[in-house]
Amino acid sequence: MWSCRQASKRWRNFSQWPTAGIEIEAIEKRGADFDHVVIAQIDESKPHPNADRLTVCVVDDGSGTKRQIVCGAKNYKVGDKVPLALPGAELTGGLKIRASKLRGVESEGMLCSPKELGIAEDAAGLLILSPEAKIGAPIRDLFSPDTVLDVEITPNRGDLLNHFGLAREIAALTNKTIRLSSTSADGAPALQKQGVGISASRECPFYSARRIENVKVGPSPDWLRAKIESVGIRSVNNVVDVSNFVMLELGQPTHAFDADKLDGDLNVRLARDGEKFLALDGKMYALTPDNLIIADDKRAVGIAGVMGGEESGVTASTKNVLLESAYFLPASVRRTARDLNLPSDASYRFERGVDPQMIFAASQRATKLICEVAAATPVGTIAVAGEVPPNPPDVSIRYRRADELLGIHIEPATADAILTRFGLRIVKQASNLPVGSDRKLETCATWKIPSYRRDLQREVDLIEEIIRAHGIEKVPGEDRSRFTPLSAADRNYDFEAKLRRDLVALGLSEARTSSLIARSEVARANGAIQLRNPLSEDHVALRTTLTPGLLAAVERNIRAGAERIALFEIGNIFTPPTGEQQRKLTMALCGQAASLKNWRAQKKRALDFFDLRGALNAVGNFEFRRSKQSGFALSAEIFHGSDRIGHGGQLSSGSSFGATTAVLVAEIDLATIAQATEHAERFKEIDRYPAVTRDVAMFVGPEVTHAEIVGVIAAANEPLLEKVELFDLFMENDAKELSQTRKSLAYSLTYRDKNRTLTNEEVSAAHARIRERLRSDIGAELRE
């Protein structure tokens, strides 16, 4: 967050910020920035002659002449000071104020509510101001206008997590200069290599602490409180607030210890395994040797870069302060903040890398401010240990490489000017240097990187700075299309796209359910791989089948009152124990065969097993073998040739969540089918001679299946028989006993010879032979 009262005029409209890489997430206007709105005092108030709910006030606006204002509010008394909008004022929402008559009484302006000034939501009554408010003064004196920007800073730009850094960036982008008034070297303390120590120099290369004495801890002055509260930080006391203020201003977190509560010198070390620490948030933390801490002779007093200790914090009774300003290894701070689940404003900055050159500046700035706001005196020396981390290594750039990567030519002089604006300094420039594996002659330059830009590590980083400042909009879009052969993934995609279209044409809609399943489903999903760190009970494991997810969608649609539910999903499952990914197709049907209430509709019929079979026919020619499976009333294994590719059937009523019609579901493996359908269809000659159709109707025992009958017909091996179609089926239900129940089936048999027209006699002969087979092989009672 950034408060931008000082931003240059041109940059106040903010529209350029995003295109230079600073994303503004929100712009919040604060205060009351209105012309012609002044502080006025109510001198008189009497009822409106023509309106019960209005009053007529006489107010003093400081001009010497009293004004008459008609007012609708009730929350004031005579003598109160309130905001007065004079004629000509324009308030929130474009409300324009002019002198007018209200119910016959002249009103020379309007007394305002908080909402009308845009400073609070309260619209019920007038904004009553403090008795000290100056009559006639502009309202903006009391509610000074400000704009708070919520800015997204990317993780590589820790240097922008403070007001000075962001101002420096904007100065560079707008080619302005910036000066930092508060970091003058005046009165710099002498360094003293004692009083603090470092035992973990990798995690903490440099540490400083300055003693500030006779501190009067108390509430912060208004300006300080307002500043830190404007960006959402709670005011604690003047010392802590200064520490936070300096962090926001310069980006370097500091920490104030109560010097009198420390035993001996401070030492920066790794925690002992299991070492206990009571942090400022009042919680006890168990530490590990991964955690860097600040300790006195007896105990840990702070987690480095993360949070201070409860027992050594600054309180109202603190007399002397020890002010820490240090550099901690970003990775170490990050790991500790993450492991302890203790992110803080300080850790956020340390883990993104603070500017080592700012350590002393921040210490001095904070010392100066504490002395100002807490009437304290600093000691003249600052205790230090370690070495300030060196500046980042130099980086070279080849100008031709920049042009190639960007796709436009940028003059080296332009590039140099940009890098210079960002604070880089040219170390060495050379033309015609043999560079790279091909020893090409190149113009290059080597640049010194400023201490705060640790993200500039290689050539591309410099190229990015150049294009960011130069303007990405100056790069024209180029066409780089090219020939590309189909990949295996393309083939899979095309296969599935066709499958989707086919199923949609059959009336099924596509569902997409989550790959993550709920805790309640895990027990049923045999061995499903569970997440180590789920966030909610709804997503705890990887699905091993698509069926439960699709059935949940069916259930949801039943509850929503859908008459006909026909869904399919194509998706991945994750087979334990390895989580091998497999592509599945699942379909689920429930409800009426047709939900459209059409005036020509056939009689209503519920979807059943044969609708499921029919839908699967759109996918491939499958064989169904009866099986037993718990949860299913009717269950079948689905075969593609000799491969078992899935399973389907009708759920038992206990498993079908109260659906009033059958719930059908099938899940099949897609990989096998995708492979099988890859070959192209071939032309078959279109029949030139007519076919002859003969029907055969029969009674058979209830146990004889359609498949057996078709098998018998096929076994007759009649060369002229082209096609067998079942067109009628019913159970004879007038039998006295169940054992006498017979099944009636009627088939249409098509005969054809592709080279000639058949004679009636030869068809009759063939048909008779088939009838005889049916009679003899399965005891069919043939009907005429």
Next chain:
Amino acid sequence: MHPLEQLREDALAQIASAPDERALEAVRVKFLGRGGSVAQWSDKMKSLPNEEKPVVGKLLNEIRAAVTAAIGIRAENFRAEKESAAVANIDISLPGTSHERGAIHPLTQMLDHSIAVFRRMGFALAEGPDIETEWHCFDALNTPADHPARNEQDTFYLPDGRLLRTHTSTVQIRTMEAAAPPIRVIAPGAAYRRDEVDATHGAQFHQIEGLYVDEKVSVADLKGTLEFFLRELFGADTAVRFRPHYFPFTEPSFEIDVKSSALKGGEQWVEVCGCGMVHPAVFEAVNQSRRDNAYDPEKWTGFAFGLGMDRLAMILFDIPDIRLFAQNDLRFLRQFA
């Protein structure tokens, strides 16, 4: 007038005045039937003098043809009238017979549409697994341990230390491990984020990753490709803005905003894509994994991008809540049929 001429006139007049099909049939029998007028004349012709025979014969043929044609036309008129009368009362405002089609999920439609555009530009599809190693998801993408952009908090881990990919950028690595440059692929797929589920965040979301590696691929190529894609998606008059951004695995990196009259609230910039030039460190990681120098960063450059399909579908179809995608309510799905 020759009596035959008279016969013709009579016949045609009677055909014209026949009130119905039966009357017309009577006329036909009377003139053309066995023993009808024409037949009688044929008989009579035998007794005519030889020189008259051809004249009468010709006339008879003409009359037979003319009467037959007139009867045919009149009969067709009767049939047409009868058919019209039969359907005169049909209410053609009745709804047509319909067959219920299903609907393709809006996310799939979004994917299909996007894939079609990229295919026209010569991108092939690529795939990678949802369950990934930390190396493919983070390290190889220039996001080593303790990198501020490596957000383990937002990552779902499996007990064996693998994870659910947090972005489809993993397919960049998978593709480069498997094949040498040039590479020109898009990879549609699911990604996962350990995030509170709300109107704009799901635990699982869908992306299309894109990767193009070739000699002399530039920011200009990246811009051209994605500008083309976004204008195909949102309309030719779409304004496209590239905004410098940061991703560990691209440098320079950009986010793309669009502004289009086709979208609700068309005056707002809407963020639609993250992209950038492949970071040389990514090529170096791939080379290390391949144990060769196939992706020499000095020789090859590339661009990569990631498009959020859920977000794009929400923008394009004006869908207010991401959770609608996973609910599969037919009343929702069928809106996009």
